[in-house]
Amino acid sequence: MGRPVTHNTKIKMVEAPPGVTGEGFFTTKLSEVVGLARSNSMWPLPFATSCCGIEFMATMAAHYDLARFGSERLGFSPRQCDLLMVMGTISKKMAPILKQVYLQMAEPRWVLAVGACASSGGIFDTYSVLQGIDQVIPVDVYVPGCPPRPEAILDGVMRIQDLVKNESIRRRTGDQYQELLDSYGIQ
């Protein structure tokens, strides 16, 4: 008689980083382990202002299921999150608020600009709309589309994961990163 409860045996595990294995020990680089852990447990902060936000809701829901990438836990406080997902048109009046949200996030933090509006202002080439969020905060990955399909958003998240996985643990303290922040007037 088998047990009445069947367990899901088709769990996909992330492969261990390259390293040296011996009897009772395993050595590898710290940055690889840290990157592995970070990239598979991203906490996204959705900043959804328009139709791209609707596509994001589909991305989060059961059919596309962002949870498969370790990101099912949305944080609605910037203090808890690592990934700022900006989805939708950002008007110039919204820009300081977006920047404040970014400033409230703790390092390390990544930014995903979803859709044409967040990336470049999109069709709204007008006096009231910010022509891309990279005018106020640094952006790591841009997702094209108007709005992008959930697959495209997933692809964007996966590219963020690649960045996170391969990021040097010294990057955030380096001069180049400091220069980038200085160019945006961020301390």
Next chain:
Amino acid sequence: MTNDFIIEKLKAEFGEEVYNFVELYDILTFNADKELNLKILTFLKETPDLSFTFLNDLTAIHYPDSVGKELCVTYLLQNLQTRKRVRLKVYTEIKEPDVYTASALFSTANWLEREAYDFFGVNFVGHENLIRIMNVDEMDYFPLRKEFPLEDQTRIDKDDEMFGR
């Protein structure tokens, strides 16, 4: 209440100071000099037979080609008992866009006049808080005036030849 009745009342009170009576989109529309706007609005609001007590809308229009009358301020009033509407238009020149504020008469006019100031630069004389309401505070022009292009001028990545500018 018919349009003729309203015209008759207005003519009896203001004579030749109100003119250009036309019916636009089923709404009686007329013009007056900008100095008289408050007197006419008060008359329309407080005369018992008229009692246009509700300000539906207040906005501005820019006509760059009509010299000396570039900016038009329109008031859309409604009588809530009969649901009748009437529209008053006053014109002002763009160099000195001073119009008396209706915010003491209609509280709605407070924000509507701020909006008209924000987009067209109409200076509502006597308004208690005439600052921008929709656009960013740093904006240094009035975006809906026709001399300003609609597109954002800070954008440098668009190729003029590809976008037909």
